[in-house]
Amino acid sequence: MEREIQRSLTIVDSEQYLIDFLNETKERSAFNLKEIDFESQNQWNFSDGALSHSSKGFFQVVGVETTTGLHDQKLMLYQPQSALTGLIISRQQNEIYVLLQARVEPGNTGVIQFGPTIQSTPANYLRLHGGKATAYIEYFTSFVPGCNLITHSMQHDLGSKYFQKSKTHHYLLSEDLIETKENMVWASLKAIKGVLLKDNFLNADLRSLLAVFDWDSLLLEDKKDRKKIEIDQPNNSTLGNYKMIPVDQLKNWSITKNGISALNPALPTIGFFHFSATNREVKAWSQPLYKLPSQGLIQLAYRVMGDSIEFLIKKDHEWGISTEFAFYPTYMSSPENPNSSKPITNGRLKRKIIQCDEGGRFFQNDSEYQLIEINDFNLTDDFIWTSVDSLVFYLKQSNYCSFQLRCVASIALDLLQPNAFGD
Numbered sequence: 001m002e003r004e005i006q007r008s009l010t011i012v013d014s015e016q017y018l019i020d021f022l023n024e025t026k027e028r029s030a031f032n033l034k035e036i037d038f039e040s041q042n043q044w045n046f047s048d049g050a051l052s053h054s055s056k057g058f059f060q061v062v063g064v065e066t067t068t069g070l071h072d073q074k075l076m077l078y079q080p081q082s083a084l085t086g087l088i089i090s091r092q093q094n095e096i097y098v099l100l101q102a103r104v105e106p107g108n109t110g111v112i113q114f115g116p117t118i119q120s121t122p123a124n125y126l127r128l129h130g131g132k133a134t135a136y137i138e139y140f141t142s143f144v145p146g147c148n149l150i151t152h153s154m155q156h157d158l159g160s161k162y163f164q165k166s167k168t169h170h171y172l173l174s175e176d177l178i179e180t181k182e183n184m185v186w187a188s189l190k191a192i193k194g195v196l197l198k199d200n201f202l203n204a205d206l207r208s209l210l211a212v213f214d215w216d217s218l219l220l221e222d223k224k225d226r227k228k229i230e231i232d233q234p235n236n237s238t239l240g241n242y243k244m245i246p247v248d249q250l251k252n253w254s255i256t257k258n259g260i261s262a263l264n265p266a267l268p269t270i271g272f273f274h275f276s277a278t279n280r281e282v283k284a285w286s287q288p289l290y291k292l293p294s295q296g297l298i299q300l301a302y303r304v305m306g307d308s309i310e311f312l313i314k315k316d317h318e319w320g321i322s323t324e325f326a327f328y329p330t331y332m333s334s335p336e337n338p339n340s341s342k343p344i345t346n347g348r349l350k351r352k353i354i355q356c357d358e359g360g361r362f363f364q365n366d367s368e369y370q371l372i373e374i375n376d377f378n379l380t381d382d383f384i385w386t387s388v389d390s391l392v393f394y395l396k397q398s399n400y401c402s403f404q405l406r407c408v409a410s411i412a413l414d415l416l417q418p419n420a421f422g423d
Contacts, residue, residue: 008179011097011186015194018114021185022201025102026112029277033106036272037257041286044272046255049246050078051270051288057123059361061260061270061288063245063253064163064319073250074319074336075260075268076163077290077361081122082154085205086140086170088117088147089218090177090186096219096420097177097186101135103203105359106275107289109366113203113359114195117184118170124281132281135181139172146175153212154398155406156326158357159318160337161268161290163244166322166399167205169212183279189215193421196411199354200366207355207410208403212395215413215420229393231400234323242319259288268292268336271363289363295354296334296367299344300408301374302415303385309415310385312377313394313405326402327394330383334367347374351411369408392416 012018038044043054051061059079066072088099103115118136125134125141139147150173157165177186192210195201202210248255252263260270269291276284301312316328318337333339350371357365377383386394395401395409395416413421 009177009186010180010184011177011188012191013188014191018185018187018191018195022102022112022114025183025279026104029104029112029279031104031111032276034274035258036274036286038259038272039257041272041274043286044288046247049248050244051247051260053123053287055123057126058121058287061247061290062163063247063250064242065245066319067241067243073245073252074160075247075250075253075262075270076320077161077165078163078244079121079165083121083157083165083167084118084125084140084170085116085120085167085209086118086152086172087209087213088136088139088172088174088178089150090174091218092177096189096215098189098192099136099178099180100185100187100192100206102183102185103359104277104280105203106273106287107356107361107363107365108203108359109200109354109356109364113200114187114206115203116206116209117172119203119205134281135184136178139178140170147172147178150218151213151396153396155208155212156321156323156399156402158403159320159326160334161320161357161362163242163320164322165320169209171209171213173218189420193413196413196421197351197353200356202410204355204358204403204407208406210413211406211409211416214392214396215417219420229390231394231397234325234400265293266335266338273363290361290365291363292335292365294335296365297332297343297370298329298367298404298408299331299370299372300405300412301330301344301347301372301377302412303374309388311388311391311412312374313384313386313391315382315384316402318402321399321402323399326400327384327405328402329405329408330372330377332404344372344374347372353411355407367404369411371408371412388416 062078099117152170274286312330314328352370
């Protein structure tokens, strides 16, 4: 299914080859997952009010409370160290290739999804787990001849699930196709385009990275005429509105033999799982995973104005982001962050996918992402009609667009980046 060129290279040029590669990698993984009691493991414990790993790395589970008003509370993950996510890209003649990883995760819906070249927290690439080194980490942390950093940004993570977590998006351009290690494959943009609308096939971090990068400018060798855009830069002024508190001070959750349970069945919980796979840095481990009782809904609306397209985005805020606002999709609602407004029902649904949150922290937390064409919308001050060039520009800025907007933008890449992903 793949073609070999000189060294050990796996290159795929079609949707079917990507599907085959993912299925074969899943079969080799000997994946096994089972939910366990808290007492069945010894790597995670409650310390100083937080659920923490014995190494003090990875992440913690904490309570978060507003400092004003009714002192509302949430159960959240705390991981102040920025995660490193990135793509190695190579241009060969007139084709662009992206180095992807077929990634098995304990919380993935469907077990395995394609992820970016690298998707790693400091705890992982510093090998606090005692396992194998993170593949290609040297390309992102040091100079490697023939491979150059072309752009990077800092991006918000899921602001209703993580407290103050961000991740870096790095993009490296390699002169040559680097040798592919285990689980890795060079995929053409043509092949990636063919799977953008497949449910739970490209993971959320990869979708974010695809949405943030200006593929058209790379394809046209920076000849793309993008208009100059002015932005309203948000302030980092909201941290004083929230504080972390011990888990046992949360009013709607309790610590049980299964993990952290919710008194209200509509709220998130924490369960414990034992996971094993032959093709991960560590062969087996136990960890907590954040669980939601139902699916979320994210909608991005657009309208056609003559020969142009405008997207409807919203200026909003979540507890866990460090800025006073970010740009969000037109509508979103999920169990941990319910929306009292009604979703869009009077538009034309153009495409949709089911996508789970990152499987290393969340257990099959699926949301439905929709792209909807509309004619009219009852605008309030928080909503903004934005051009294609403006949205492309916003997506490239650091900590300006929410994770949900970046993810849903990945199913509109043919509209945002027509030269790279259009027909």
